[in-house]
Amino acid sequence: MIETPAEFDEAVRRLLDGEGPVAVDAERASGFKYSQRAYLIQMHRRGSGTFLFDPPQIPDFSSLQSAIVDAEWVLHAASQDLACLREVGLDPSLIFDTELAARLLGMPRVGLAAVVEDLLGVHLAKEHSAADWSTRPLPQSWLTYAALDVDLLVDVRDGLVQRLADAGKSELAAEEFEAVRTREPKPASAEPWRRLSGIHAVRSPRNLAVARELWLARDAFASESDVAPGRLIPDASILAVTKELPRTRKALADLRAFNGRASRTELERWWGAVERGLASEDLPATRVPADAPPPPRAWAMRNPEADARLRLAKAAVTEIAESMQMPVENLLTPDHLRRVAWTPPASTDADAIGDALAELGARPWQVAATAHKIALAFVEASQAVHDAEKPAS
Template identity: 30%
Template sequence: MNEEPKLLKEPREGVPEVIDTLEAYKDYCSLLAAGSGPLAADAERASGFRYGHEDWLIQFKRKGAGIGLLDPIELTKLGADWNEFNKAVGDAPWIIHDSMQDLPGFFDIGLRPRALFDTEIAAKLLGRKRFGLSSVTEYYLGLTLAKEHSAADWSYRPLPRDWRNYAALDVELLIELEEVMRAELKKQGKLLWAEEEFAHLLIAGEKKKAKHPRPWLRISHISVLMHDKIGLMIAKELWQKRDELARRYDIAPTLLLSDAAIIEASKRKPNNSRSFRSIRILNERVRIHTGCEQDKMFERYAPIQRKIKPNVWKLVIEEAISKAKSGIDAMSIDSDSNSSSSSSNTNNFDNSGCSGNKSSTDDADSDCFKNNNEDKFIEKSEEDMNNFESSYLQETQGAPKSMKYWREHHPKRFALLKKVKAVVMSISEDTHTPTDILIKPQIIRSLCWTDNPKNIDVHSFLIEQGARDWQADLISESVTRAII
């Protein structure tokens, strides 16, 4: 677009109220059933505030039905029949931006989309460098969307008008956007690729995520404790206690104890009251200062925070030190770590923004997206994390992520990996498609990690590893030549 983009301030038909009664819900289902075309969909959570990742607001739009803002928590309590919604929508494609953020929540509620169009994936396939929703609508429609409330506590009730306006805008343009992007995908010869991706995402969105065997290893900067057995035990025990309390009180774990506090305690190892009191971060209530509206939202959780006294952490640290000195290895997978929920805020790498509500942050220019990153791992070095896990898992869990491990321990495999990655990069440039859309990096690593890659049918291997047909068809021949 050459013209200056326009900021869309409100939906064209106004800002709707929240649907939180059975009567209003049934009325909207009737409107959806009478409507036509695809269904625009989105969801809002309270991940940076609450323990879980359930949807607190779900938004929809369909031609003839208008925008509906539904309170799924309240409606479920009232006994809403979500199959009524499913029947009303029927086989209509659901248009979602970054569907893997929202599909799991939709399925948990009882919603059953039968077809999908993901505008973020479409943008990536079309070679867009910035693929947040506002960037995509700006490029294809000449309209931008305000992002002021993307990191709000969506569990708060009643929802202010400004918040409802923001939520409604998230679905306002999706139907028009899908029409334009579908035409562009067809023009570039990528529509079949996109349809395969969307079908794959729809299946993946319904599957439950596997729990990480050691979720506490995702503490920010845990790699500084790589060779510290006592420190690792302290970190593990503090993480588990924090997770237990956060689940009990339904609060984000990092609002009870920050990752920075866990690392500080693990490095300093306080073994008496005096040394514990000297670590200020362990003795103060967690306060989040973003300079945005979130500050007041975080303060609503202060009463819960005050219930957890510093002595709780002191006792955990003492027990951890005792365990480590008795020879117990922190890296052992025990019942406690297996029982910890993998949905905890500190375990989820998909979150971004202040509260982890959205994953597409390339539109987020406000400071609130840059400050509250304790539980978003923005500061964490992924390479350090991979090195750390690789040092323990090494070859038992398949191809490691750490390039350092490849380079130092398997130089021949590393050389092959670089060669194959160069081939994929070349195809990426030729097709104007990101490499991670062409093929998952893990699949390429797995291929190059095999003992005899020259004897492998590359196309079959890629499919077995989860690649889509279009991906295997596109890259297998070139990759085979590189291996031989």
């Protein structure tokens, strides 16, 4: 563990003296803490060794950032770690994502342990992946586990580089890695409480108001105490109160389905939220307008031609994915295809389809691989619907 200024300076010096890519991983305390901060950051570089940095003890990572910013950073499932790394000032200029590379190669299992075993024949135990990494001191077995997550990562990267080259996928992989590195965070939801599990089944504005107030109260308390919200009261408890609508504090306390470790110790807090929901004049809408197309199951009735476009285009994209030996969702984001099928450009030639896909965020290699076949599928769909509408002779 790198915890003191002297240890940190020595680790930075050694990493700077190393060579080649830098393997990077981070451990959070998801499910235990409200924040998504890193509680451990692991790094390995050939010629340097392996280092486990303790972020709560290190106020400034800028010298480490300067030492390795120009190196390629190797991460497994980079999208999961980039945000917490950037929170402490660590931001790569070039990445190699071993999980994403495995997906693009069509490997059947893409977890780190499976990829390590496939490429190196080494078995990694993953027994501490869901641990509370805010624990201090960290047990030695956890530190060993964390170190192994980066010790072999550069070797894995080298094996994947060769496989990508053999498959002719080096350039498209580079595009995908850069897309992950530069992807903007999703904008905050205007109504994050609507993510409550099971809330879609609640149709009454008053019940929804109670759910909203309970969610907001739980979120504020979770943020204040840095505890994962579900550890205070789970979503199922909020939903139970939402359906029951207890009219007194005692009725809330007597509701057996209202549980969780803070359900009774913070009962006054939750009852206050219920009262606000019951009295609120700002009632939520039961349905929220969305810019996304409706669920595909409704297309046949609402827009038969869009339904035909989607069915034929999905078949074409699936065929391309199979020929390229990669999952369909890595070839083209399903939402991109749905949006273009629901609202196609005025011209449905390959160039127009490609421009529409690119505007949605498809990478150049994805456009090159799919636009022509999607355009052909759209033409076929239009003709099929036209033929179906012809009166019988």
